Amino acid sequence: MSGRALATLIALILAGLWGAGLGFAHWRGNLGFLDRVEATMTDLRTLVRGTAKPPELITIVAIDDETVRVEGSYPLSRATLARLVDSIARLEPKAIALDLLLVDPGAKDDDAALARSLGRSASVIAAAAVYPGGRQWAVAEGEGPLARVPDAERFLWPLKAFSDAAAVGVVNVVTDRTGTPRFVPLLFRAGDRLEASFSLRVAALAAGEDPAIAPDHLSLGSRRVRTDIGHILPLTFYGPRGTIRTISAATVLEGQLDRGIIRDRIVVIGATATGAGDVFPTPFDPVLPGVEVMSTAIAHLATDDGIVRDRSVRLADAGFAVVLPMVLVGLLAWRRNAIGLAAVAGVVLIWFVVNMTAFSHHIWLSAALPMAAAVPPALLFGSAQLWLGRNRAQYFAAQSELLQRVEAPGLGEWLARHGDFLKEPVRADAAILFIDLSGFTGLSETLGPSATRELLNAFHGLVNKEVADCGGVVTSFMGDGAMILFGLPEPAANDAFNAARCCARLSSRTNDWLVSLPASTASRLGFKIGAHHGTIVASRLGGEARQHIAATGDTVNVASRLMEIAAEQNAEVAVSDKMLEAAGRDCALFKSGVLRGPVETQIRGRSGSLAIWFWQSARTLQ
Structure with missing residues (x-):
């Protein structure tokens, strides 16, 4: 084997090993340093894909600025919330979900009225997980089906009267460093206590069946929802605020409600009023209300229209992390000229098209991992090739100069x-x-x-x-x-x-x-x-x-x-x-x-x- 062939073989092996190491860490969920790049690339792919039509199954009842103006205060009194729940329940929705933390006591009669209203309907109310040190996310390493489930210090639980009357789900989401929600954990634990998320509780209540939990998916009746490591659900947004059908709570309280948008629907009640503070930046909207984030997660679970990233997808990512750097190094070794660079560009373009096509079909292939796997080996090998080529060029230039001296000028x-x-x-x-x-x-x-x-x-x-x-x-x-x-x-x-x-x-x-x-x-x-x-x-x-x-x-x-x-x-x-x-x-x-x-x-x-x-x-x- 020639020296050049041996060097290329060693470079291919090292590139493959580098990609395999990154791929294995990604498959295990231990590659957090790429999250920021992946988040940016995901936002770009989301924008390229464009807005999507949300399912008709969800209706948001927003406690908006008009509702606050009519009622005269925020937060709304428990009595007003009771009237709101009763007005919706009369139109026979599948489930009513209150994306509100009812942890502090109000007027005794008002609390009792709200508890009675919740008890008369299929309803879910919100709880929250509190993590050590004020963090938004913490996991405990381990093995088994519940490994990597978010591990909270404690739960902020609603008043007992409310939790006795309605199902309770945890509303925490996982955001990236920009504050954009990326995942909704479906399970939470604090010590020996295991709780379902708000969105899972609502989807299960609407389906009329308890979820069956498996290591990489959960089942709601006949529907199988694939989940990521730690039973988290990736989020992909339909569009800016208001993309999911939204009506004002003031309209409901005034009795001007269209039965067709409530009957057999999941109704999610949440605050969108200015100053409520429950907003998140997303690729489509810098201030998407939290109730719409929760509604997006519920829609994913209820219709299985979200993006998928589970162990199988992560394994495919690992495969790309191994193959792509080896292909690029091989192409750079094959042609050290414009043809080689064009071939490299062609392979990168094909990979981008495959990645984007998969994303548009709800498969979340990593963009950051293949880049991290391919760029360093390609740059190092390309730089080595340039250095060797420069030395070779200098050698041939010296030989040419010597030839000019030995042979006649010209x-x-x-x-x-x-x-x-x-x-x-x-x-x-x-x-x-x-x-x-x-x-x-x-x-x-x-x-x-x-x-x-x-x-x-x-x-x-x-x-x-x-x-x-x-x-x-x-x-x-x-x-x-x-x-x-x-x-x-x-x-x-x-x-x-x-x-x-x-x-x-x-x-x-x-x-x-x-x-x-x-x-x-x-x-x-x-x-x-x-x-x-x-x-x-x-x-x-x-x-x-x-x-x-x-x-x-x-x-x-x-x-x-x-x-x-x-x-x-x-x-x-x-x-x-x-x-x-x-x-x-x-x-x-x-x-x-x-x-x-x-x-x-x-x-x-x-x-x-x-x-x-x-x-x-x-x-x-x-």
Whole structure:
């Protein structure tokens, strides 16, 4: 297995383990630090889903500002509450629920009247749980079907006269840090005492059956309601205040009540008057009355239209927490470019659509858990990939720079962009130059290795610069000489012209360089240049491990032999007539120095003669 594959495998395993750890903690209900993110994401999904139609089963009778104005005081007297209950009971509702804490005694006769009214109807009144330290929520760890049920310090119970006349349920809800109600506990305990919630009492009374409690659900008759850890019921709101049908208690007390909205309905009585204080922020409304929160929970239990988050849903969340980070890490390893990022974005979009679709179908898949599971591994792996990619890029940049130094300027860059360049031999017209220092071999014997190297470096440097400035490439340095080609990597119409210009500039620069050397060195050195134009074969030569670019053919051989002829004729440059013809009369060799010829000259190792021109710079003739 390659190093990259092994690193990817380790990253996938670590990402899966990270997700599995978070998923297990979430399945156990021990991942509270994500609650704030989950709450925000739930609000967003609720708003995207939009408002929903509440069931017709619920009618809210609101003790609102109009009721307070008519009755002249708040809270309403127990006698007024008795009249309100009697007026509703006459219209035969399924159940009457008072979302009011009746813990303090009132006028004796009024309390008795309210107790009689509650006793004559199917009614539920409210109690409250008090937690240690004033907290809104506390649980005791344990095992069994009642594990994680809210554990209260005590209950605020209504007056005995009222609790004897009506069923009692606990009204506490669980809110997030913003105060939005997220859950309604269905069971509460304080010591050995176990009590049902207000909403469960009402739903059971309306159904006419006691609930059956199981570890992850409860049953009301034939209906099965799935619950979260600790028998809590997730809440999803239908809309802003008033979405659930609401009528004023003043209308009821005035006898102007429509029988159709009461008969066989669950009627919930609660305070909505300004200053009552029983309000909560929700995604749709910053001040939703508490009675509407209770009515929402009752509706969920009575019609099973709430969102579901139980052990099965949490297990699905854990699965996403394992799979999503592994998929993202795998995609980042698969493609380290825009395609990989697009694939990652596509997977995230698919997950979002699945999550939103599930939510719209009343399944509360966690949004925060997969994010917490996927983002850290993806960021860490992506950052590691970027770091490694940067190091790799720096490595290749260094290699490319080295290649530029080893290969001719421009030729290495071309090879980097065109990997198949000269994979097959290419025939083309090109101009070939050779330059060589005369007397160098004997001089190097006396100079020593270091001085010889410095001398060659200086000579090679000036050749490189002049050739590059004229648009040619040095295909090879051969000790104190160089082979120069005009026509690679691509041939051009002015190759011969540029080659002639290069001859003149090389001659001038080499003369200047020789003059700059110590007299003992310069007096023993000279140079000669041979130039020819014609057809060459350019190709890569060598084995699989090491290759170099070479130009071969008669044109190359002739150019090399012309250096000998230049030395024999005491000229700086020997150039073929074919070369000057291709370069044109405007080339530098015609305009600077002295050009003589053409002279029919025999070329060593070649049958027949060739017309040759000899060029000398003006400065060396003085």
